[in-house]
Amino acid sequence: MGPVSRQEQMAYQRKARRYIPNRPIAKNTVRAFLVGGGICVLGQAIQHAFVRFAHFTVKDAANPTVAVLILLSVIFTALGVYDKFAQWAGGGSAVPVTGFANTMASAAMEYRSEGWVNGVGGSMFKLAGAVIVFGVVSAFFVALVRYIIGHLAG
């Protein structure tokens, strides 16, 4: 038998697809909607609490609200609960700020064994780094476009 030909590869992949279970997209979507929405409702409640009880303005309450959500996410990551919750919730737990906090906290915990500098310091952004890089780069271009349009119009 010689090496596997391209045709054999294609034929096999068609066969294998019949056996590989698909991700349950409908179920995952409903769960992501409920959990993602739920996290946002929780955030809204926290923001209301800051406005009502701590007398923040709505705008000023945004930062401490995000901080509380991040803290909760990091605590549940450290307790080993967040990843199990995420397996159930899927995109619902990944998209909000709690998901971002989880990427950093889980990487920091994982690489703690390589020390504070090379491990925690060097690898904490291993998963989150891409979000930051593309976030900053896209923000730069959006700002650039806005500046140019603003000057042309002005």
Place this chain on the structure above:
Amino acid sequence: MPKSGRQTWVFASAPRVISRATVAGKNESQGPLGTCFDIRHHDDRMGEDTWEHAERALADEAFALALAKANLKPEDIDLVVGADLNAQLISYFFSLRHYAVPAMGMYAACASICQSLAVGALAIDSGMAERVLVGTSSHFSTAERQFRFPTEYGAQKPPSAQRTVTGSGAAVLARTGSPIAITMATVGQVLDYGLESPWEMNAAMAPAAAATIAAHLADTGRTLADYDCVATGDLGFVGHEILCDLLKERGIAVPDNVTDCGMLIFDRNQPEVYSGGSGCACCTMVTFGYLLRKLEEGEWRRILVAATGALLSMVSVQQQDTIPCISHAVVFERKEDGS
């Protein structure tokens, strides 16, 4: 006749498996085969400071217990062969720091155990060794870190994913001293059917297992019915179905004695099992702890174990390379002379 056909080695002296040791992690201990394992842990960290040290501790325990059961000291061993899934085989090689014995690393991903058994049996059959120590280990958390994500990262795994087995197994091979003999080994070929997803290693590995089993049957003139059990290494529930389909496609009758170590080691309802077990220790623990016990008790007389390995690395995955796979098979037989 030392070689049969193109890929099968026949060991005329039928080297024996004189002792076997298995060490299981928490989920494996709680699984359907839990009581088959010698040492059962209830904490996968095992009091160690890193996951890598925990895996090394598993390997240490299996090697020490296999020697103790055979009543041997390290200096009685002529050769050690084995592997693990960590880059540069750090669990295997570092656990051998305690032993001043000739050693070789045998990386073939999760097919390592059959490669090691084949080379170990070859060394005894050819007279290069009197006693060979064989063993492999794997750990869920070291594999997650190396091949996937940090353990606490909340990524949703698809239903085709498999759980890396935490544990280790070791055995001592010798010329005489047990009814369990290694009589043949079929050396597999590297096959790449173009699958890319590390979540679908079961589908990537199934054709390699089918090819090795088909080659074994062609080389020996046997059928699957000549075996009391035919077990693949870690195809899991998904890969096993594909394998049966592929064998039938080749015109090979598939009796219901064909199974998979990744399906046996976990119950599908255990947490985070998905499509079954995988990993370097999966085939080792099930073979040494369960399959060979059936031979020892005389319930079975002859079995074929075909360990399966996906030869990917983190770099190859990130560069979106396809996943080449390999499967090596070993035949175990019960010899009534008992020597």
